[in-house]
Amino acid sequence: MKAKPAELIISFAVVALGAAVAVGTTRLSGAGGYARIGPNAAPAVVAGGLILLGLWLLYEALSGGWRNALPDSPEARGEHPFHAGAFVWVSVGLFAEMLLIDRAGFVLAQAALFACVARGFGSTRPARDSAIGLALGLGVFLFFVKFLNVNLPAGWLKPILGTAGI
Amino acid sequence: MAETFHLLLHGFSIALTPFNILWGFTGVVLGTFIGVLPGVGPALTVAMLLPLTVKLDPTGALIMFAGIYYGAMYGGSTTTILLNTPGESASIATALEGNLMAKNGRAGPALATSAIGSFVAGTIATVLVTMLAPLVIEVALKFGPAEYFALMVFAFTTVSAVIGSSTVRGLTSLFLGLFLGTIGIDSQTGQSRFAFGVPELLDGIDVVVLAVGLFAVGEALYVAAYSSRLEEKIEQLKGSLWMSKEDWKRSWPAWLRATVIGFPFGSIPAGGAEIPTFLSYATERKLTKYPQEFGNGAIEGVAGPEAANNASVTGALVPLLTLGIPTSATAAILLSAFQNYGIQPGPLLFQSQADLVWGLIASLYIGNVLLLILNLPLVGIWVKVLTIPLPLLYAGILVFATLGAYSLHQSAVDLLTLYIFGLLGFVMRRWDIPVAPAIIGLILGPLAETQFRRALAISQGDLSVFIKQPIAAAVLAVSALLLIIPLVFRLVRRV
Numbered sequence: 001m002k003a004k005p006a007e008l009i010i011s012f013a014v015v016a017l018g019a020a021v022a023v024g025t026t027r028l029s030g031a032g033g034y035a036r037i038g039p040n041a042a043p044a045v046v047a048g049g050l051i052l053l054g055l056w057l058l059y060e061a062l063s064g065g066w067r068n069a070l071p072d073s074p075e076a077r078g079e080h081p082f083h084a085g086a087f088v089w090v091s092v093g094l095f096a097e098m099l100l101i102d103r104a105g106f107v108l109a110q111a112a113l114f115a116c117v118a119r120g121f122g123s124t125r126p127a128r129d130s131a132i133g134l135a136l137g138l139g140v141f142l143f144f145v146k147f148l149n150v151n152l153p154a155g156w157l158k159p160i161l162g163t164a165g166i
Numbered sequence: 167m168a169e170t171f172h173l174l175l176h177g178f179s180i181a182l183t184p185f186n187i188l189w190g191f192t193g194v195v196l197g198t199f200i201g202v203l204p205g206v207g208p209a210l211t212v213a214m215l216l217p218l219t220v221k222l223d224p225t226g227a228l229i230m231f232a233g234i235y236y237g238a239m240y241g242g243s244t245t246t247i248l249l250n251t252p253g254e255s256a257s258i259a260t261a262l263e264g265n266l267m268a269k270n271g272r273a274g275p276a277l278a279t280s281a282i283g284s285f286v287a288g289t290i291a292t293v294l295v296t297m298l299a300p301l302v303i304e305v306a307l308k309f310g311p312a313e314y315f316a317l318m319v320f321a322f323t324t325v326s327a328v329i330g331s332s333t334v335r336g337l338t339s340l341f342l343g344l345f346l347g348t349i350g351i352d353s354q355t356g357q358s359r360f361a362f363g364v365p366e367l368l369d370g371i372d373v374v375v376l377a378v379g380l381f382a383v384g385e386a387l388y389v390a391a392y393s394s395r396l397e398e399k400i401e402q403l404k405g406s407l408w409m410s411k412e413d414w415k416r417s418w419p420a421w422l423r424a425t426v427i428g429f430p431f432g433s434i435p436a437g438g439a440e441i442p443t444f445l446s447y448a449t450e451r452k453l454t455k456y457p458q459e460f461g462n463g464a465i466e467g468v469a470g471p472e473a474a475n476n477a478s479v480t481g482a483l484v485p486l487l488t489l490g491i492p493t494s495a496t497a498a499i500l501l502s503a504f505q506n507y508g509i510q511p512g513p514l515l516f517q518s519q520a521d522l523v524w525g526l527i528a529s530l531y532i533g534n535v536l537l538l539i540l541n542l543p544l545v546g547i548w549v550k551v552l553t554i555p556l557p558l559l560y561a562g563i564l565v566f567a568t569l570g571a572y573s574l575h576q577s578a579v580d581l582l583t584l585y586i587f588g589l590l591g592f593v594m595r596r597w598d599i600p601v602a603p604a605i606i607g608l609i610l611g612p613l614a615e616t617q618f619r620r621a622l623a624i625s626q627g628d629l630s631v632f633i634k635q636p637i638a639a640a641v642l643a644v645s646a647l648l649l650i651i652p653l654v655f656r657l658v659r660r661v
Binding site: 045070140 | 217218220221331332334335337338341342344345348352354355357359360383386387389390391392393394395396555556557558560561562564565566568569572573576578581582584585588593596597598611615618619622627
């Protein structure tokens with residue numbers, strides 16, 4: 001049986017992470033104080049562990065595949081095939097939020113996130129979703145700012161929200 | 167014993183102040199509400215609701231968390247029974263019979279036996295916590311860094327290697343968490359590790375960001391990609407909500423047996439509630455007088471696992487409060503809630519913060535009672551929550567999840583970290599790598615490192631300190647055996 005590409009990639013990624021940690025560890029200072037070990041001891045253990053585990057995963061991947069893995073066909077897992085559009089829309093929502101939150105403010109960022117994620121999950125009513133997202137964002141904003149005294153950015157809505165937020 | 171009783175009464179006097187009752191009540195309701203949402207397990211519920219408590223005093227906040235902790239579990243069982251989507255591995259056993267009961271029009275009694283069973287098991291387990299904690303503390307006060315380090319290694323082994331479908335994948339997850347734990351300023355020397363000059367990383371990775379990333383963002387990406395286009399089937403609440411006389415007769419022995427099974431698994435750091443729920447399911451299946459009903463919705467098959475789950479989760483508070491060692495993802499997030507207030511759980515906590523600890527323990531009793539009287543009458547509302555369409559549901563979950571991560575430092579960098587952990591969570595979910603070990607590794611790793619270095623500082627760098635201390639040596643030996651024996655078995659079987 002041919003090894004599965006995904007399992008090989010993940011195995012190599014674990015080895016690579018271990019190697020990267022090992023390289024980083026060499027730049028940390030060593031033995032200090034009474035303990036005779038320094039801040040580099042734990043990273044060294046982590047690096048060694050990750051490399052060993054990555055090799056172990058690789059061995060399993062090459063000798064018949066990872067043990068007790070989930071079935072490859074989505075149907076056998078009770079799911080539908082990978083829906084790229086859905087994945088992308090959820091990601092777009094999270095990036096939109098990331099870019100908007102410090103500029104446009106919390107409320108608009110959450111509205112954008114809400115609308116994009118709903119779209120990703122198959123909603124076909126962007127206007128309704130945006131409206132719900134806006135209302136939810138505003139409610140949470142006011143609750144946090146007025147009631148919990150946690151500051152959230154008001155951004156472009158500052159003229160409307162007044163003194164609330166930052 | 168008399169002294170414990172006295173302390174507990176004092177705890178009640180703290181937990182029963184009007185404000186603290188209000189916080190407990192809020193916690194139970196919010197916890198249940200969020201816990202009912204499909205795909206949201208107790209760990210994520212606690213992580214998402216963490217920012218709500220930032221301005222509370224520590225006692226009030228932790229009392230609220232106790233409510234959230236229990237509420238989330240109860241809400242999760244409702245979803246499991248009506249929707250057959252277990253939010254966490256400990257609910258899988260409940261799903262087996264619970265959803266079948268719902269299909270046969272017996273959702274009411276299934277929910278009732280799970281609620282009352284949770285109350286019975288939770289209350290007995292809380293009594294056991296109350297009695298056991300002072301005893302564990304007596305012992306724990308004699309522990310030095312070597313013993314603590316050994317216990318933490320034991321917890322690492324059980325959560326990563328013993329449970330789950332694959333030892334190597336569990337350990338990989340653990341080491342990933344340990345790596346994330348090394349990021350930031352080294353607490354002993356002040357040296358920065360793996361921060362790459364990013365100021366946000368100097369403080370280290372926050373457990374809430376990791377948990378929300380893996381559980382909420384990863385889960386949302388996964389469900390969107392693989393099951394957002396499936397038809398969902400919610401079982402209707404038909405017929406009586408109440409259990410018949412026979413239901414009672416069949417349920418209560420199962421509750422009690424499950425409590426006996428569940429509590430020890432939680433209270434020795436033996437990794438989560440998954441094993442005891444399945445053990446309880448198997449026990450009930452073997453002891454039942456109605457074997458033909460198993461596989462068609464047998465009430466014992468719901469009563470047992472649910473009670474075992476609650477007993478084990480409550481038992482997990484013993485190592486968490488007395489040793490500062492979390493044994494589940496939820497406990498790990500609770501530990502980070504403690505740390506946010508500058509409180510490090512451990513034997514000394516019972517002396518330095520007696521009000522807080524005993525107030526918290528007393529609030530566990532109150533939380534159980536609140537759940538029982540609130541939830542059965544309110545079950546109609548929780549069922550309504552389940553009918554929220556999937557797109558709005560997940561959009562809402564992400565709004566709250568990202569809010570929690572953002573409000574920690576008001577930083578968009580945390581949102582980027584969150585997305586990266588989301589991708590990681592997606593990969594781990596798809597290729598069956600458990601996420602709980604990573605979360606426990608992140609929070610417990612730095613603590614274990616500190617204890618290790620302290621032990622070596624005392625012994626002047628002599629590694630044999632871990633062998634010379636009998637308790638530390640024994641615990642380390644057991645951990646090693648737990649890891650090695652299954653491997654040897656596998657090799658022998660192959661020959």
